[in-house]
Structures are given as structure tokens and as C-alpha cells.
Amino acid sequence: MSSILKGVAASNGIAIAKAYRLVEPNLSFDKKSIEDTAEEVTRFQQALSTSVSELEAIRDKAREDLGEDKAAIFEAHLLVLSDPELITPIEDKINNDQVNAEYALKETADMFVTMFEQMDNEYMKERAADIRDVTKRVLAHLLGVEISNPSMVTEEVIIIAEDLTPSDTAQLNRQFVKGFTTDIGGRTSHSAIMARSMEIPAVVGTKSITSSVENGDTVIVDGLNGEVHINPTQEVIEEYKSIHAKYEEQKAEWAKLVNEKTVSADDHHVELAANIGTPKDLDGVQNNGGEGVGLYRTEFLYMGRDELPTEEEQFDSYKKVLEGMKGKPVVVRTLDIGGDKELPYLNLPKEMNPFLGFRAIRLCLEEQEIFRTQLRALLRASTYGNLKIMFPMISNLNEFREAKAILEEEKKSLQESGVEVAEKIEVGIMVEIPSTAVMADIFAKEVDFFSVGTNDLIQYTMAADRMNERVSYLYQPYNPAILRLVKMVIDAAHKEGKWAGMCGEMAGDEIAIPILLGLGLDEFSMSATSILQARSQIRRLNKADMEKLAEEVLQLDTNEAVMEAVKKVISE
Ligand code: PEP
Ligand code: MG
Secondary structure, eight states, X not given: OOEEEEOEEEEOSEEXXXXXXXXXXXXXXXXXXXXXXXXXXHHHHXXXXXXXXXXXXXXXXXXXXXXXXXXXXXXXXXXXXXXXXXXXXXXXXHXXXXXXXXXXXXXXXXXXXXXXXXXXXXXXXXXXXXXXXXXXXXXXXXXXXXXXXXXXXXXXXXXXXXXXXXXXHHTSOTTTEEEEEESSOOTTSHHHHHHHHTTOOEEEOOSSGGGXXXXXXXXXXXXXXXXXXXXXXXXXXXXXXXXHHHHHXXXXXXXXXXXXXXXXXXXXXXXXXXXXXXXXXXXXXXXXXXXXXXXXXXXXXXXXXXXXXXXXXXXXXXXXXXXXXXXSEEEEEOOOOBTTBOOGGGOXXXXXXXXXXXXXXXXXXXXXXXXXXXXXXXXHHGGGSEEEEEESSOOSHHHHHHHHHHHHHHHHHHHHTTOOOOSOOEEEEEEOSHHHHHTHHHHTTTOSEEEEOHHHHHXXXXXXXXXXXXXXXGOOTTSHXXXXXHHHHHHHHHHTTOEEEEXXXXXXXXXHHHHHHHHTOOEEEEEGGGHHHHHHHHHHOOHHHHXXXXXXXXXXXXXXXXXXXXXXXXXX
């Protein structure tokens, strides 16, 4: 039976492939008493040996595709499975308490996990995480439940998931993942952002994709219209093949602008930069004619692993990006962890409202060693290109001053030990909290630049969780409330001779671009795949006309009214 689900168009393009479910398995079981304990021990040993062979295969594949450090995670899991200190007590429990293997395994593993987690030792805490992972795998085999192994995918697939965390996404093999679709999330959730930087079509927030699709079903992800077709008819497949071809043609047209400047019809230049998550995204920036990197989300360096990246590892990544951009501006945002981006190995307590919690600069100012390590890596890399440093989630001036002072301290101490640091590094902030937008005139005297993070600015201004699809209608980038805040930021920057950019998703939005051009935004930073389309649009717009349009829409009453007004002007 074919069916269609609606969701949020999160990343452009069309993908057609077989479904691959990446979902948490149901591992619930009952405690049972067992008479033939010898047989139960054998059943446990079989589940163990299946898990070992599976993990060996995953480790080898990870080594081949993803490198030694990803393979090391699975090596650690294999060690757990061969550790008599864990295995013997489980077998003893089955024999002595006459209980089923599932129960003996879970009870014993939980005891070790709790014990290790309470130790004040990073190494032991990581072992707790390993035991938890491995227990899941063995339990799944005991229960005969399928468990997904995304790194083992060897054919083209569409990933079906409840949500994709950035660390799940980082482990996906770009060669085989043609698209993805999720139950939850909106256009600015991090799964959507990752999809755009990986240039794969995605539809998020479908509410029920995981309960509608089985492994191997044929799925079409229509990232242009936010639709997912499940087991479509041949006719629909053909139709989509032709939409895909047309989209590719359109892209070829835009591609002609790859080496062109971004100037409006009346010759006003703006900078079109790219948002990246890893040095791997640089190819996309070059191929799409990015004039700089307007947002390097460094937190992805910290994710999908078991421990903090070292200063050296960070230095290598920053240097790669700076060198790769060959002197073009690179705005590196310091660690923005929290919200929907967790670092399990930091063992931070769960929060009721993670987006309003211990996030980004708040965490960095408290856990200063993490922050200082990153700043040192950045300062050392600064001589390899045009580095600008940006602090996320600044809500008041004290935070900015404190962060800047720490940066200055690290700079001084590096220089004193003879390390070369670039002469001039601009230091700016993200404006993503309304208090900071309102105070932009004061901030502008102290910062070198602003970059408006509309993904968060909109969620905080409208009080609407960016991850919650039930309130996604409140993601209203054209709401005059948002536009007025953006205007305040741009005007404040210009008054002090500073520049203002935008790195939230709004910067690449076809309806927002004419208004932002009119408001005088200097830098637009977006998913690399949106750059050429934006350049093509800006080249057709007249800045003087857009100034009038901006003035007019600031006086309108609703998001919809602004959208209509812009549509009318751009279709003329
Ligand atoms: C933003 O909030 O607009 C932004 C660019 O940062 P992130 O999406 O990573 O929170
Ligand atoms: Mg943000």
C-alpha cells in the first residue's frame, strides 16, 4: 500500500531509495525463573558470541570507512564482552538465582554501570557507557530483536528515525545515505542543519514515519515540498525522477554563478558565506561559491565520541578550515553545547528546559578548562588564515567581557611562551537572545561584529521550542517582532562602524533575503547549498527598492502579511 506523510522540508532535493530504520529497539522483558540453568547459560553464551562477531565486523568496517578513532569505540565494546569480571557474575547469577539470562545480564550490568558512574574518574565513566551499549546489543540478541548498525550500511538507503542526533548523523556513511526523514524536529533542529550541510534531502517532523515504514520499503523523500512517499506506485516514482531532473537543471543554472560576486542590481555588494560543521564541509563551500565561512559550528568536533577533543585535534581542524578558505573570512563559533546537542561524556545532569539551561557560553565560562583549550587551539591556528572568533548565546555584557578577558589571557600566555598569534582577530557575538538584540547599541561599542542567530532568536522571542513540531507554526521569521529586532542589531552595528551578519536559517530564506538586503545586512551565512540560489536572487534585486520594502513591512501586523508583501514585490 502506498501512502504519503507530510512533514517539514528540511533539506532540498529528491531522494528515492530503500528505507533503513535507525530506531531504539524495544528491549523490555520479564524476570523468569529457570529450571534448566545450563541451557540458559548456553543461550547467553550464544548471544554473546553473536554480539562479538557483529562487533568485530562493525569495528573492521569503521576502521576502513571512518578511521582508527571511531573503530576504537567498538574495540572497547569488544573488550567488555571478553571481560570475565562482567561475564562470570552473569553466569553465576543464572545458575545460583535460577533466573533468565536477560534478567541476570541487566541486573549485573546495571550494578557495574552505577558503580563506575559514581567514580570520580573519566576513564571509568566511559567504561560505564561502554557496558551500557554492549548490554543493549546482547539483550537484543537474547530477545531476538533487530538492532540497527548504521555504519554497516552498504547500499543506498533513506534513514528513518525518530530524531537524528548530531552524533548519529556524524556516523552515517555519506556515500550510502541518500536522504532521511524523522518523526520529530523542525527546519532549525540540528538534524535538519546537518542534512543541509551533508547536501542530502530531508523531511523532518513527520510525527509518524517510524511507525509507518519497515526496513526495505521504497521511500521517496521530497525535501522540496516536505513530503515522504512510502511504497509509491511506479507512476509516482517516474514523476519524482522527472522533478529530480528539473531540480538538477535549475542547480546547473545557479552553478554558473559560482565565481561571481554577490551584488544587487544597483551594485551593492554583500557577502554570502557558508555555515559548516566540520572541515569535510569545505568542499561544499568551494563548490557553491561561498565567500567565507560565516559560522563554523565547532561543537560537532566534540560529538560522536567518548571524550573531549584534545587541543592538538582541535588545532588541526581549525587550521584545515582556515587554510582551506585561503584568506577568506572564517567565523569560528566557540563551543555551543546543550539544547539538542548533548555531550554524554560530560555527565551533566538532565535539565527540565535544556534550551534555557546550562548551554554554550554559560557552560564555557563555568567549565573554563574546556573553553581555554578551545581558545588556545584557535589562537594557535589563527596565523593560517582570516580567523574571527564568535561567542554563542550571549545574554548580557558581563558574559561577553568575561569570555573576551579569558581569550586575552590565553593570547598573552601563548605569546609569552613564544607562540605566534595573528595580529588582529575580530571578536564578535551571536545575537540569539532578545535581551542582547535590545541592547545591541551598547554591545556594538565593544564587539567587532554581530551575527544574528535567528534559529534561537526566533525560538526565544516567540517562546516556541525549535524542536517541537506542534509549535513549529510559531517559527515566524517574517514576524515584524523579529524583523524589528534584526533592524536594531544592524543599525547598532553600523552606527559604531561594525558589520552585522546573520547565520540562522533565515539568512538563506527566499522571502527574508529581500528584507534583509533592504535592512542593510552585510553578511548572509547559510547552508552551502543555498548560496547560489541566494546569489541569483540578490543579483536580480534592487537595494534601493528593498530599503523601501523593508520600511514598509516593519509596519505590517503579522508574519503572513509580511510574506504576502514580499511575494508581491519579488514576483513583479
Ligand atoms: C542560531 O541559533 O540561529 C544558530 C545559527 O545557531 P544554532 O542553530 O547552532 O543554535
Ligand atoms: Mg543558536
